[in-house]
Structure formats: C-alpha cells, structure tokens
Amino acid sequence: MWKPKKVFARALDPVHIGAGGYKLGWVDNTIVxxxxxxxxKIPGTSIAGVVKAFAEIVKEEDEEKNESKRVLKxxxxxxxxxxxxxxGALRFYDGQIIFFPxxxxxxxVWVTTSELLNYWLEEDxxxxxxxxxxxxxxxxxxxxxxxxxxxxWLLLKVESSDQEILLPFGVKRAVVVSDKLFPHIVNDxxxxxxxxxxxxxxxxxxxxxLFTYExxxxxxxxxxxxxxxxxxxxxxxxxxxxxIKAVEPYFRNLGIGGMGTRxxxxxxxxxxxxxxxxxxxxxDAQS
Numbered sequence: 001m002w003k004p005k006k007v008f009a010r011a012l013d014p015v016h017i018g019a020g021g022y023k024l025g026w027v028d029n030t031i032v033x034x035x036x037x038x039x040x041k042i043p044g045t046s047i048a049g050v051v052k053a054f055a056e057i058v059k060e061e062d063e064e065k066n067e068s069k070r071v072l073k074x075x076x077x078x079x080x081x082x083x084x085x086x087x088g089a090l091r092f093y094d095g096q097i098i099f100f101p102x103x104x105x106x107x108x109v110w111v112t113t114s115e116l117l118n119y120w121l122e123e124d125x126x127x128x129x130x131x132x133x134x135x136x137x138x139x140x141x142x143x144x145x146x147x148x149x150x151x152x153w154l155l156l157k158v159e160s161s162d163q164e165i166l167l168p169f170g171v172k173r174a175v176v177v178s179d180k181l182f183p184h185i186v187n188d189x190x191x192x193x194x195x196x197x198x199x200x201x202x203x204x205x206x207x208x209x210l211f212t213y214e215x216x217x218x219x220x221x222x223x224x225x226x227x228x229x230x231x232x233x234x235x236x237x238x239x240x241x242x243x244i245k246a247v248e249p250y251f252r253n254l255g256i257g258g259m260g261t262r263x264x265x266x267x268x269x270x271x272x273x274x275x276x277x278x279x280x281x282x283x284d285a286q287s
Contacts, residue, residue: 004225006272014215029213042095054247095224110174142173
C-alpha cells in the first residue's frame with residue numbers, strides 16, 4: 001500500500017451523520033462520535049458510500065463526452081470500491097474534526113489541539129507547547145494575546161507565542177487548547193435544530209412530532225485519509241487525486257449525511273499537496 005492520502009474538507013453547511021439513537025436530556029437525533037474521545041466524526045463508510053455514488057454519476061456523464069474529455073475513463077469503479085463478492089482497492093478512514101469554530105469577543109476562533117496539528121498538518125509542534133495547557137490557549141494566528149479570549153462561555157488565558165502560521169481554508173483566527181478541553185468545547189457548541197414532521201395530506205405539523213437534532217456546524221474543518229491497495233490492482237499513485245477531484249463538485253452541491261432537504265451536508269474538499277508547508281500541504285481539489 002502507498003502512504004494514505006490526506007483529504008481535507010470544510011463544512012459549507014451543518015453536517016449530520018446520524019447515530020440512530022438519542023440520549024436522555026439530550027437531542028432526539030444524535031450524531032456519530034468517536035467512542036474514545038466523544039468527539040463527533042464522519043465514519044469512513046459514510047465517506048466511501050458517497051464517493052462511490054458520486055463516482056458512478058461521473059462515469060455516467062463520461063459516456064456522453066468525447067474520449068479526450070472523460071474524467072474517470074481509466075478507472076474501474078468496481079475494482080476501486082469492490083462488489084458483493086470482491087473487496088475493493090480503496091480504504092476510507094474516519095473523518096476527524098481538525099479545527100472547530102466557536103464564537104468569541106475577538107471574532108470566530110477555530111479551536112484545535114497539538115496532537116491534531118502534529119498528525120494532520122505534519123508540523124513539529126511538541127517544542128512549542130507546554131505539556132499541560134489546562135485552562136490556557138496558545139494562539140496560532142489572528143489572536144491578540146493582550147486581550148482576553150472567551151470561547152463562548154469559557155474565559156481562558158492566552159499564552160504568548162512568537163509563531164504565526166498560515167492555515168488552510170482561509171482560517172484567520174486559531175488557537176490550541178488541551179486534549180482534555182477540546183471535546184467539551186466541541187460538544188457544547190454543536191449546532192442543534194428543532195423540526196416538526198409535516199402531514200402530507202394537510203400540509204400542517206403533526207401533533208407530537210416535534211424533534212431536535214444536532215450537527216457539526218458550518219465552518220468546521222475536517223480531515224480523512226484514503227489509501228489504495230496497489231498489491232492487488234494496477235492503479236497508479238495518482239488514482240486517489242483523480243477520484244477526489246472528480247467528485248469534489250458533488251460534495252459541494254449534494255453533500256454527505258442526513259437532513260439534506262433541510263440544507264445540511266455540503267463540503268468543500270481540498271487535497272493534501274505533494275509538498276509540505278505551514279498550510280499543511282493542501283491544495284484546492286479543483287485546481
């Protein structure tokens with residue numbers, strides 16, 4: 001196998017990947033979470049399913065084009081994603097929240113952890129941050145350390161930092177918090193909406209059919225990995241790039257997850273670049 005390709009995505013709308021259950025005193029329709037951290041995630045199966053569906057649409061559209069203009073002419077969907085009797089060549093891994101947006105008196109701030117930065121942006125941050133941040137934050141960019149910083153209801157001390165980095169998706173204000181605090185900030189600031197079921201015959205709300213549901217908010221930046229098993233197939237190393245670039249417009253317009261008719265699910269997708277840099281080596285999937 002080649003090294004997994006990192007793919008980044010920004011939520012253009014709230015994203016709801018339902019867990020199929022509810023919690024007492026919580027919302028009716030909860031979203032999928034990592035059992036170890038309790039942070040919401042997008043399962044790899046959900047990503048694989050929509051990528052396959054979008055790729056099949058692209059292949060159908062290719063049949064109506066000239067040979068030279070076909071986007072996925074060299075890719076076999078069944079070989080990539082498998083069939084009922086045969087395993088596919090692609091491996092999709094769970095999508096993680098890397099930067100989570102919250103409101104503050106300095107504007108919208110994207111929150112992350114040193115562990116997430118080390119893994120997803122592949123920068124060596126271990127010497128920059130103390131072992132225990134506790135109730136402090138380390139500014140990455142756009143934060144005035146002389147002013148107080150609140151993350152919604154949390155008022156935290158800002159540690160001084162000489163380093164400012166350029167982040168993907170035009171993130172202008174970002175801070176690092178402790179691994180212990182991050183799940184609480186995320187779960188306390190998910191988008192929660194209330195809806196009612198409509199009677200198709202009368203066009204009015206059904207009595208007793210009020211329900212609430214949660215979602216990863218607009219502006220959250222996520223990352224997932226895709227790996228190609230080249231031992232069983234003759235795909236090139238550029239296969240993943242071709243595939244993601246081809247389906248990116250459908251992520252942007254059709255989205256992923258549930259509540260699509262309520263304006264949920266659209267993602268803007270960026271690919272990891274071959275080079276490295278302070279932006280994490282990502283490039284627009286449409287470039």
